[in-house]
Amino acid sequence: MDTNKKELGAELAYAALDEVPHPKADAKEIVGLVKNGGRIKGYQLSDGSTVSKEEGVAMAKAGEIQGVGVAHRKDSEYLKSLPDGTEDNNLGNLPSISG
Numbered sequence: 001m002d003t004n005k006k007e008l009g010a011e012l013a014y015a016a017l018d019e020v021p022h023p024k025a026d027a028k029e030i031v032g033l034v035k036n037g038g039r040i041k042g043y044q045l046s047d048g049s050t051v052s053k054e055e056g057v058a059m060a061k062a063g064e065i066q067g068v069g070v071a072h073r074k075d076s077e078y079l080k081s082l083p084d085g086t087e088d089n090n091l092g093n094l095p096s097i098s099g
Helices: 003-015 053-061
Strands: 030-036 039-045 050-052 068-073 076-081 096-098
Touching (some): 039 053, 050 053, 053 068, 053 076
Parallel strands (some): 030 096
Antiparallel strands (some): 030 039, 039 050, 068 076
């Protein structure tokens, strides 16, 4: 893909976010998705803990989770990966656990 297309894709991805929080130095990463019936219910963090979708959004807004932005659909907020040119770490590509 040519550089201009990548840059445009990143700009569009950022435009779809309501908020891009600034992570703290000790911010955790999302390493897995907690799913129930195929729907994301929460997130597994790099310290091994799991949090609900709502808790994850609150943590991200407080700078406690890195690499994500906050978006919304109807009345529900959720996290989206920030574009970094790598698809391996996109939330949709992370392993899932039942929850």
